[in-house]
Each structure stands twice: as structure tokens, then as C-alpha cells.
Amino acid sequence: MQYLRHSAAALFLFGIPFCANAEPLTVEIVKDLFSEAQLVSNPVEVECTLSGGAQTTCIQITVVPAPTTYEAGPWCPTNVKDGPESSGIWFYDGEVVDADGAFFSQLAMLYEDDNWQVVDPETGDVRYTATAEACAAAARPDVAEEYQNSCVQCLIEYIDGDLTVTYSIPVEPVASEAPADVRRTSVGVAFNGIRIDGPAPLEAILGAYTIATFDDCGGHVNLPVGYHYHAVTDCLAHSHEEDSAQVEGHASVVGLALDGHFIATHLNTDGSAPDDLDACYGHSTSDLGYHYHAGKPGSNQNLGCLTAQAGCSQGEEGETCDATARPPRP
Template sequence: MRDPRHLAAATCLGALAAMPALAHDDPMQAIAAFFSEAQIVSGPEQVDCTLSGGTQTTCFRITVKPDPKAYTPGPWCPTQITDGADKGGIWFVDGKAEDVDGAFIARLAELYGDTEWQLFDPDTGAVRFTGTLEACEAAARPDVDPEYNNYCVQCLPDYLPDDTAITYVIPLTPVMADRPEPTALSGAGLAWNGIRLDGPAPLENILGAHTIAPFDDCGGHVNPHVGYHYHAVTDCLDDAPGATAALDTQDVQIGIAMDGLPIMAHRDDLVDQLDACNGIDLAGKGYRYYAGTAGSNAILGCHVAETGCTLEDADGICDAAAMPPEPPPGGRPGNGPPPERG
């Protein structure tokens, strides 16, 4: 096998350059064009950074608000068991995305084979859902407050301060890692609209408390720490800037991974060829990721290259190697190992 560093040929900039509308001599202009629909607070700018494997290199830094311009996030939880799908979002069940309508709430005990599920008042049909910031904070944490067992958990964008923003520091040129890295710590990447593409949702913790935390129809929900973010990729990201002008009409680049490699929209025809990280090295295109199916709870299975940072401080220095390690979540989609290293 050829030197794995060659797998990084499809850098975030290389993929953007394939779109005529986004080709620029200045790499920061190309990145700014790709994120033109994001609510940018500052950047993109070129900065020094240290990646997760200790490599010192050059990254781009961009600070964005976790708020899409094109639509209003939600809804998430229906309020009555008579509500239709338009009153709720989606949830992952057996690898598929299901509508969270009133009927879904009513059949949770049957669905999970557990009679302790009871998210609604049997007399009135009213659904129990978190309706305040305090309730959101108590129910959305890993150790769910027992008071909010058997609740539909939703946190509203209105709960966040108006100046909420997140800074992403991503390598301009990917550096292949010695071994695959989990997406749980840094997130999978950043979508073209400025919304975080996150790692897997902690379904075991959520379901263990007899709660569900639905995503809206775009695959996103809110928590008090990172704001609105995606755990699934749906057709809401298909209208990426430059997509209609792309030379490669089969692929739509929906984001840039935290390791600098491009993330493309899901393609059914490639599923059997993807590695465990949801990526593939395509002839003439280099290595690129393809988002998992909407119900897979894995936008990416892992990262094949060293990752950058997500920061709360817009002027912070990225040293991803100094961040505490986190074990990879169990279970990886895909049909083989990621590319060999070394």
C-alpha cells in the first residue's frame, strides 16, 4: 500500500477547489466562501496549532454562532399523544430515524419492551417535556436528574445567551494518525452552515433514564454546552454553497472534518466500500468521508487523521494533544478497517 500520507490528497481546500464557485488563490477566501451561509463571528484566519497526535502545523480558525440562517431549529417534543409528525422531531431506533409524533410517545413501552416507559399522562394524553432552562440542564446531563425520568428532553435555542459562539481550529493539510481517533471529544466536523457535526449521541445514558432527546428533522438538537448541533445528516445540508456548480455532481461536500478532510453527503452506492470511519480513498479524488445514514448515530465512525480543536475562547490556542483522551465509543459502522498507517 502507498504511503498513507498520500491519502490526504483530498484536503478541505482540495475538495473546495473542485467547486468552481469556491476556487480562490487565497485559502482563507476559499474557506470563507464555503462557510458563507454560516453566522461567522470572526475568521477564517490562518493560525499555528498542535494537533491531537502532537503534530505542530498550520490550521484555520473560525468562530461561528450555532444558529442556522436557512431555518429555525425544532420542533422536538410533541405536547399531546394526538400530535402528528409536524409537532415533533426524529429519534434513532434500530439504526433508523423515526418520527417522534404523539403515537411514537404512546408506544415507547411496547417499542423498548419495558413497562416503566410512561412519558405522558394517561388521563389527559399530555406529554411530559422539559420546558425550562433548569429542566433542560437537569435532564440533558449524562446522569439524568431522577426528577426528569420519563420525560421528553428538549433544550430550546432561546435558553442560550445571544453571544453564544464556538471556535473551530482545523488543520489546512491533514496529517494521517497512527490509529483511528474517536469523534466523541472534538466532534466530527463543521457543516457549511456553521453547525457542529457531532459525535454519537449517548443513547445508552438517555434511554437508561427512560428519556428521549429528539433531534429535529434536520438531525439537530440543543444542549447548554455547544448549542444547536447535529447528530444526523439529513437533506437539510444538501444545498451547500457551490454544490450545483460542482464538477463532481455525484458528491456534495457538506462539511469539513476536524482532521481537515472533506465530509460528503451520504451515498447508498458507496456504503459497502467505506471503511470503519465512513471514508474511502477514491482514485483522483483522495480520501474523503461520507456521512452515515440519518439513523446510524454516527456521522463519521472515527477520524483517520489528527484532529484540531473546538474552543470556547475565540482567541485561544489549539493544543489538541494536551486535551484529555477519551476512549472510542463502542460499535463502528462500515465494512473494514480504515487505511493502514506507517
């Protein structure tokens, strides 16, 4: 991932400590950070109302919710013989597991429920949503009976070609009275333009005897919001070897939370997890100021909460962000 390296280097050249909290976001910085996102137009400064009622300045960006630096997928195996290279991942017991054919053949045992029948016992075929229609019917809370017991996948090409997602993020974080719950909201946006989401509703998904697999980058598609992440994986990290001098062994900074703080990957470059994170998964360092570390892939929790007031993760390009007026979802 070249872009992060370049943006980090560029910011340092101008004497701006990369991602430091003290420096407000500008259109130029955001343009640079999001250079590999599918931006629909240039970022703009707008007036916005944050979740706690603060009126401030936000940077608004509008993106196409599909990745450009890699091909999304695969998600569902089609037969029990399919290995991990032709399937995605799933979160089981707080860990990332390969959602390959072998995994699907063991669902009844793993979830201790014989109603799991995703695999045809005669042919070994894995039932999956093979059309846009099936994806739309299955990737929702109230899964129609005929799509239960399926691996749910929605392909990138099922997304409406005109779908865009608009984010309005404060140029400087504004303190909130209490940390905001993120269990049912998106938490931010990765620098590649992809939504970093709140937890996937695993109970509802499993309750319908479906597995809505993620690809190896932790992403899957639903039709209203496009491709989005339920895990922050190394797919988003830049090469540590070449720029370790800039981040000094610190985890890669990979995106912006809706409250204007930066989000880094879970682990530092030496494989250690920071041990001083608060309930929101944030901490302060002298180089980076206050920032978050995404939760462990498999934990189904990208952030614990938002420390500061959130901007908006929905609406149309040019629409005024009033985060007090909207339900938090999607």
C-alpha cells in the same frame, strides 16, 4: 442551499478542484465555504498542535452555534395526537423514526419496559421539558429524578446569547499513527457553522427514561455547545440537479472534519452508498481526494473515526489549539 453551489462554482473558476485534498485550505476558501455560518469574525490562520502532536497551521473559525438557513425544531410533541409535523425524530434500532405523539405512546412496548410513562394516560399529554431550567437539568448524563420520563428539548432561545464555538482545523491533513476514536468527541463542523457531533449517548438518555429528540435536520440543543447534529441529513445537501456537473453524481460535500478532510452526505445523488468506505467512513475519488461520507441517519454515528490528526473543537476565539492537551469532549 445556494451557498455551496456558489462556492463550488467559484472554486472551479479559479481552477481549484473543489474539496481536493491536494489543495490546502486558505482563509478565502474557508470564508467562502462557511458563508452561511454565523461567523463571529473572519477566519484566521493560526499555529496549532494536532491530536497526534504535529505542529502545523490551522484555520481557526469562531461561530454562533445556531442555524441561519432554517428554523431549528420542532422537537417534542405535547400530546399523543401530535403528528410528525409538530415533532422531531429519534433513532430507534438504527433507523430514523418520527418522534411524534404515537411514538411516545408506544415507548413501553418499543423498549419493553413498563417504567416508560412519558404520556399522561388520562389526558394524552406528553411530558416534556418546558423551561430552560428543566432543559438544563434533563439534557445531561445524570438526569434528576423529577425530569425522568420526559421528552427533553432545549430551545434555541435557551442558549446563552454570548455562546460561541471555536474550531481549529489543519489546512492540510497530517497522517496519524492510528485512526482516532470519535465515540466521545465532535467530529467536525458543517459549512453552516453547526457542529457535526459524535454519537448521542443513547443508553444514558434512555436509561433515564428520556428521549432527547432531534429535529428533522438531525439537530438538538444542549446548553454548553449549542445546536449540534447527530445525523447528517439532506438538510445539509445542496440541490443536486443544478450542480451535478460539478460533483458528477457524488454526494454533497457538507462540512469539514476536525482532521481537515471533507465530509459528504451518506448517499450519492442516485441513492447509492459508496461501497469502498474504510472504517472511518472515508475513501478517495479522483475528483475529491480522500473524504468521508457521513453515516446513515439513524445510525447515531456521523463518522467511524478520524483518519488523520484532529485539530480542536473547543476553546475561545484566539486561544491556541493544542489538541494533545484537552480531553476530547465536548
